[in-house]
Amino acid sequence: STTSIPFPPPGINIDVVPVNHSCRLAFGFGVYQNLSQEQILNGEVKWGVAYSGDTRPCRSFGEAIKGVGVLIHEATFDENMEEEAVAKMHSTTAEAEGIANVAGAGFLIMNHFSQRYPVLAPVEGRGKGKKNKAVSFDMMRVKLAEIGELGQMWNKVTKLCSEWSKEEPVEEGE
Numbered sequence: 001s002t003t004s005i006p007f008p009p010p011g012i013n014i015d016v017v018p019v020n021h022s023c024r025l026a027f028g029f030g031v032y033q034n035l036s037q038e039q040i041l042n043g044e045v046k047w048g049v050a051y052s053g054d055t056r057p058c059r060s061f062g063e064a065i066k067g068v069g070v071l072i073h074e075a076t077f078d079e080n081m082e083e084e085a086v087a088k089m090h091s092t093t094a095e096a097e098g099i100a101n102v103a104g105a106g107f108l109i110m111n112h113f114s115q116r117y118p119v120l121a122p123v124e125g126r127g128k129g130k131k132n133k134a135v136s137f138d139m140m141r142v143k144l145a146e147i148g149e150l151g152q153m154w155n156k157v158t159k160l161c162s163e164w165s166k167e168e169p170v171e172e173g174e
Contacts, residue, residue: 017064019055022089028052030065049144050103054112056086057095062102070147071100072136075110097133107147108133 008014008031015030032048050065052058052073065071076090085092091099093110100108110133134150142150 015050015064017058017061019053019058019061020089021054021056026053026055028055028058028061028065030068032065032068047144050105052091052096052099054090056089057091057099059099059102062099065103065105067104069106070109070144071103071105071107072109072111073099074112075135076112100133106132107151109136109142109147109150110134111136 011034013030013032013034017028017030019026019028028051030048030050032050047069049070049072050061050068052061052071054074054076055061073096074091075093075096076088077085077092079092079094082092082095085095090112096110097108132151134153
């Protein structure tokens, strides 16, 4: 016998928002608890997660996920590469932070970095007391209850990665 589970479950809201990317069917989404408009306007942070997908900065996405707890936003290029980001329909780190500000997100995780960054993408303000943002790596997993610890560990991660980037590249066959 099978059990039918309503989707989404009661008390959970899913928003799907068109975003600005080179393909016609690009969407960002948010999955979070239902809060009243009054709770959102009073600054209560929604329990939940929003994901931008590949996109240029999209204010309508930021407004749709207003008050979300965690925003995962693509940041393919560093903030000095806006022209290239525009040409390739992606976001810079600064633009991802801008959408996090529009959304009032409790925490920002930036991802989808260009391969031009061999170790760690440059993120303005990372490791300088910023506890509400971090970058992610492929296959990275974090428990929602431990998300705040990401912002606290960037000094250590930055130091470790700077040591790696100083190492001589390994030649094939070694």
